[in-house]
Amino acid sequence: MQAGKNEAQGKSTLQEITSGIDCFLFMPSQLFPPPLPPATRANALQQLQAFARRAHRYGRERNFVVADHVNVSRLSAAIQHRLISQNEVMEVVLQHHPLGSVEKFVQEVLWRSYWKGWLEMRPSVWHSYLDEAARGTDAKIERAEQIATGHSGCAVMDDFARELIETGYLHNHARMWWASFWIHQQKLPWALGAKHFMNHLLDADAASNTLSWRWVAGLHTPGKTYLVRRDNIEHYHHAPGVAGMEMLEHTKAAEIRDSALAPLLPYHALPSNCPPDDKRTALLLHAEDLSVETTELSHLRPEIVAFYRHDEESSSSPRHEWRNMAFADANRRAEAHFGRAVASLSSVANIVAWLIEHRIERLVMMQPMVGPLRDALTALPDSLSNKGIQLLCLRREEDNRFFPHATSGFFTFWKKASRRLTA
Ligand SMILES: Cc1cc2nc3c(=O)[nH]c(=O)nc-3n(C[C@H](O)[C@H](O)[C@H](O)COP(=O)(O)OP(=O)(O)OC[C@H]3O[C@@H](n4cnc5c(N)ncnc54)[C@H](O)[C@@H]3O)c2cc1C
Numbered sequence: 001m002q003a004g005k006n007e008a009q010g011k012s013t014l015q016e017i018t019s020g021i022d023c024f025l026f027m028p029s030q031l032f033p034p035p036l037p038p039a040t041r042a043n044a045l046q047q048l049q050a051f052a053r054r055a056h057r058y059g060r061e062r063n064f065v066v067a068d069h070v071n072v073s074r075l076s077a078a079i080q081h082r083l084i085s086q087n088e089v090m091e092v093v094l095q096h097h098p099l100g101s102v103e104k105f106v107q108e109v110l111w112r113s114y115w116k117g118w119l120e121m122r123p124s125v126w127h128s129y130l131d132e133a134a135r136g137t138d139a140k141i142e143r144a145e146q147i148a149t150g151h152s153g154c155a156v157m158d159d160f161a162r163e164l165i166e167t168g169y170l171h172n173h174a175r176m177w178w179a180s181f182w183i184h185q186q187k188l189p190w191a192l193g194a195k196h197f198m199n200h201l202l203d204a205d206a207a208s209n210t211l212s213w214r215w216v217a218g219l220h221t222p223g224k225t226y227l228v229r230r231d232n233i234e235h236y237h238h239a240p241g242v243a244g245m246e247m248l249e250h251t252k253a254a255e256i257r258d259s260a261l262a263p264l265l266p267y268h269a270l271p272s273n274c275p276p277d278d279k280r281t282a283l284l285l286h287a288e289d290l291s292v293e294t295t296e297l298s299h300l301r302p303e304i305v306a307f308y309r310h311d312e313e314s315s316s317s318p319r320h321e322w323r324n325m326a327f328a329d330a331n332r333r334a335e336a337h338f339g340r341a342v343a344s345l346s347s348v349a350n351i352v353a354w355l356i357e358h359r360i361e362r363l364v365m366m367q368p369m370v371g372p373l374r375d376a377l378t379a380l381p382d383s384l385s386n387k388g389i390q391l392l393c394l395r396r397e398e399d400n401r402f403f404p405h406a407t408s409g410f411f412t413f414w415k416k417a418s419r420r421l422t423a
Pocket of ligand 1: 072073074076077079108109110111112115170171172173175176179197201203204205206208209210212213216
């Protein structure tokens with residue numbers, strides 16, 4: 001994740017990256033809306049193939065923020081919702097290149113597993129974030145609103161704010177700069193900024209987002225904060241002479257108290273395999289895994305299938321639009337694969353009533369991870385057990401393989417995970 005190490009090496013230039021690629025330099029206040037990240041599995045696989053051919057350039061070029069973001073994969077929304085899996089991403093890239101020339105990319109893909117595994121074993125950090133974000137920020141709310149909507153007075157940050165709202169995507173380096181500007185330069189509460197990202201990012205993820213904001217704030221590795229610097233932005237993003245750059249000089253780290261208690265819980269592996277068809281079984285799909293037909297669940301012969309849709313309070317319109325397309329694609333594939341119409345459900349009560357109506361004995365689903373979906377389904381296990389219906393939650397093999405290693409820092413995790421890149 002950290003751009004720091006490569007920043008120091010900084011061998012490429014913006015011109016080198018954009019030469020030979022059909023793109024424009026990213027000029028502040030001259031935003032070219034890039035195409036929407038792929039919202040179907042077929043498009044995501046296509047984009048993955050196209051990216052894999054140039055993945056060996058990623059390590060050198062990834063920190064530059066250029067128009068259309070041609071130097072990164074832009075697969076995060078597809079990966080987050082599992083239109084494609086991290087395994088598939090790594091396998092395709094490793095078919096094109098030896099690990100040595102794409103290690104940086106593989107490492108970044110595994111940052112996601114690290115964050116997800118880390119939060120699975122420390123769920124209290126998510127709930128502390130929710131409490132902190134709900135508390136808001138009395139006097140500073142007006143300033144927070146100005147910055148979030150692109151009226152901070154610092155043109156480069158305002159461009160990023162608008163790009164986030166209009167497209168639902170920001171490059172990793174822009175996310176780091178913007179979060180640092182919010183926390184350390186403007187001294188705004190980190191949880192409020194994290195909530196703004198959760199509302200707008202197409203790839204919004206409880207683990208990657210909360211923990212990245214905590215990392216920028218200096219809460220993940222105490223004493224290590226990420227400070228935005230003018231010269232760094234000028235090197236990695238074409239921004240000469242734009243208004244408000246002086247605001248980025250001499251930023252001092254904000255003093256932040258960590259309210260999260262983070263006891264490490266033991267990792268509970270869940271089965272990845274399909275159960276035998278000895279009970280009347282229903283399959284419940286949801287937004288965290290939009291291609292269950294590619295998992296061990298492909299062998300399941302369910303009586304009925306439904307998609308549980310957890311609607312968000314304040315989802316932005318690009319996010320809403322992207323999710324609608326991705327959900328429709330997932331439902332089409334599930335209908336074709338399982339040969340059943342996919343019902344739509346939106347509450348625990350609906351789920352229980354649907355199962356009873358069809359005399360179902362067992363509900364199978366992929367285990368929701370720490371975050372909003374799991375919170376929305378908290379009552380499900382008890383509600384089912386009260387009705388004598390078995391609940392079987394599965395976890396992808398790749399998650400069981402990587403998550404248990406996320407007990408401390410990323411590089412300890414990487415040492416172990418990199419030995420087990422393939423199943
Ligand atoms: C403040 C902040 C908030 C963030 N919030 C999210 C979020 O809500 N959801 C999210 O998926 N990522 C988040 N990230 C991580 C990262 O910025 C995005 O995953 C990445 O920019 C997505 O663009 P890409 O697909 O082009 O990535 P690429 O650079 O092409 O990387 C390939 C894939 O690796 C994974 N990845 C890359 N970098 C990271 C990282 N630092 N942490 C975790 N996974 C990574 C993503 O799945 C990504 O699609 C955040 C980073 C910061 C600094």
